[in-house]
Amino acid sequence: MSINQKLQEALEISLAQQTRSEVRLSDLVLIAGGSSQETWRLDLWVAEGTWQGNHKLILRRPLGGAIFQQALDLQREFSTITAAVAGGVPSPKPYWLLENLLGYPATLVERLEGESIGRKIAKEPYFAEARRQLPRQMGEAIAAIHQVDLTAHRLAEILPGLVTGQTPAQTRRAQIEAELEYIGEPHPVLELGLRWLHQNEPPPPDQIVLVHGDYRVGNVLVNQRGLVAVIDWEFAHVGDYAEDLTYPLVREWRFGFDHLHFGGIGSPEAFFEAYSQSTGRVVDPARIFYWELMGNVWWAIGMLKQVQRHLRGEQPNLEFASLGRRCAEMEFEILRLLKIADRKESVCKTAQPALS
Amino acid sequence: MQDRPTSPELIETVAQFLNEELAPALVSDPRMRFRVLIAGNILNILSREIAEGEPLMRAEWARLTELLNGETEPQPPVHPAELYQATAALTHDLSNRIRAGEADSGAGWERIMAHLEKTTREKLQIANPRFLERDSQLSKQEG
Numbered sequence: 001m002s003i004n005q006k007l008q009e010a011l012e013i014s015l016a017q018q019t020r021s022e023v024r025l026s027d028l029v030l031i032a033g034g035s036s037q038e039t040w041r042l043d044l045w046v047a048e049g050t051w052q053g054n055h056k057l058i059l060r061r062p063l064g065g066a067i068f069q070q071a072l073d074l075q076r077e078f079s080t081i082t083a084a085v086a087g088g089v090p091s092p093k094p095y096w097l098l099e100n101l102l103g104y105p106a107t108l109v110e111r112l113e114g115e116s117i118g119r120k121i122a123k124e125p126y127f128a129e130a131r132r133q134l135p136r137q138m139g140e141a142i143a144a145i146h147q148v149d150l151t152a153h154r155l156a157e158i159l160p161g162l163v164t165g166q167t168p169a170q171t172r173r174a175q176i177e178a179e180l181e182y183i184g185e186p187h188p189v190l191e192l193g194l195r196w197l198h199q200n201e202p203p204p205p206d207q208i209v210l211v212h213g214d215y216r217v218g219n220v221l222v223n224q225r226g227l228v229a230v231i232d233w234e235f236a237h238v239g240d241y242a243e244d245l246t247y248p249l250v251r252e253w254r255f256g257f258d259h260l261h262f263g264g265i266g267s268p269e270a271f272f273e274a275y276s277q278s279t280g281r282v283v284d285p286a287r288i289f290y291w292e293l294m295g296n297v298w299w300a301i302g303m304l305k306q307v308q309r310h311l312r313g314e315q316p317n318l319e320f321a322s323l324g325r326r327c328a329e330m331e332f333e334i335l336r337l338l339k340i341a342d343r344k345e346s347v348c349k350t351a352q353p354a355l356s
Numbered sequence: 357m358q359d360r361p362t363s364p365e366l367i368e369t370v371a372q373f374l375n376e377e378l379a380p381a382l383v384s385d386p387r388m389r390f391r392v393l394i395a396g397n398i399l400n401i402l403s404r405e406i407a408e409g410e411p412l413m414r415a416e417w418a419r420l421t422e423l424l425n426g427e428t429e430p431q432p433p434v435h436p437a438e439l440y441q442a443t444a445a446l447t448h449d450l451s452n453r454i455r456a457g458e459a460d461s462g463a464g465w466e467r468i469m470a471h472l473e474k475t476t477r478e479k480l481q482i483a484n485p486r487f488l489e490r491d492s493q494l495s496k497q498e499g
Contacts, residue, residue: 186450188472195454322397328483329487331476
């Protein structure tokens with residue numbers, strides 16, 4: 001029996017129990033998904049009861065192995081999405097968490113129509129209006145995420161990100177250092193970036209918030225009018241708001257449209273402005289610069305981690321292998337940002353005598 | 357001596373097949389098409405590396421010995437695998453020195469920064485020359 005048939009049968013049994021009804025399942029198809037989970041699409045018909053009717057769903061199952069050690073398991077991801085949706089965040093509605101489906105947990109969430117492939121959203125004429133709307137819409141959506149109640153679904157307890165006695169920036173830097181140690185290759189540019197991040201640490205943020213952790217064009221569903229939903233929650237954690245405000249600016253997530261600082265589609269101003277209006281939080285440029293550099297270092301590490309999954313045989317994969325030669329793009333951007341920081345610093349130093 | 361096509365010519369031929377024949381035939385399977393284009397791109401990287409890689413690594417080795425030891429040693433290793441090992445060891449040393457604070461400010465910063473910029477550009481010259489072209493256009497626009 002094929003995996004499709006096995007999965008279909010197991011799902012039908014499991015969903016009949018969940019819905020206490022006869023169910024019919026159709027069009028179960030494996031689709032493109034994250035790199036640490038399997039993602040399937042399916043249609044469900046429920047004969048009677050609370051769930052009576054037709055449902056378009058997404059099924060996710062773990063593949064084993066994750067890009068970062070901090071990746072959430074499906075259970076915690078499901079709790080996060082549930083809390084976010086309850087807090088008014090546009091995100092696919094969660095349906096069920098199945099504890100055991102063919103030996104693995106699985107989640108079912110609403111399937112919404114939209115495009116998530118970043119380079120298409122940044123490039124295709126079809127998304128021109130969406131590109132105009134997205135900076136503002138993504139600013140509002142991340143504002144909603146940062147206002148999610150951390151006591152809901154015990155998020156403050158179950159999510160990673162905080163270590164006693166450390167600021168979020170210190171915690172993230174320690175994670176990067178540990179990952180680099182694991183990777184075991186010399187990357188002097190990343191060392192230089194880490195050194196700067198060490199010496200220019202911002203004070204703790206005014207508040208610890210729910211951080212999406214992978215917030216960018218490519219992890220939002222988009223239609224012709226713009227944002228449909230925020231997806232890909234597996235790196236959610238608690239921490240500094242500036243992390244999510246800068247990740248869409250990271251060079252990689254401009255999809256080759258480098259001059260468009262926000263996601264290859266626009267300028268960050270509209271994004272920051274919408275965020276400030278919704279949260280009342282003043283966006284601090286120094287904190288933004290710091291976390292933008294951090295984001296570029298973080299994704300450089302992300303690439304190198306994927307390469308290791310390939311090289312160590314954990315998940316042999318052509319695309320993972322190819323990322324090894326793309327890390328230099330991130331390094332180039334890190335050096336560019338470090339030079340900007342250096343210029344700013346020398347301007348401050350020469351300006352000081354005049355001020356005193 | 358092997359007959360032609362030479363190894364760079366063979367790589368070029370397969371890259372062309374993947375990018376120009378196979379990929380366009382896969383319109384109905386965008387995921388596979390994407391992977392074929394990645395494979396084609398990897399072959400293009402390889403062919404640039406065969407053509408330009410070794411002299412670049414030799415120059416990098418010389419820069420590193422000068423930067424770290426203050427002098428250029430008379431000769432880099434001749435065998436490519438040894439040259440690779442030696443350059444990797446020097447890069448490892450540079451990483452440790454950055455961690456120890458040697459690039460924090462002043463002349464150390466300037467010299468290490470200059471080396472890293474050059475090295476990163478050379479990596480991109482092999483891995484993605486279009487990225488460098490795009491960037492130089494961007495720098496021009498920004499003045």
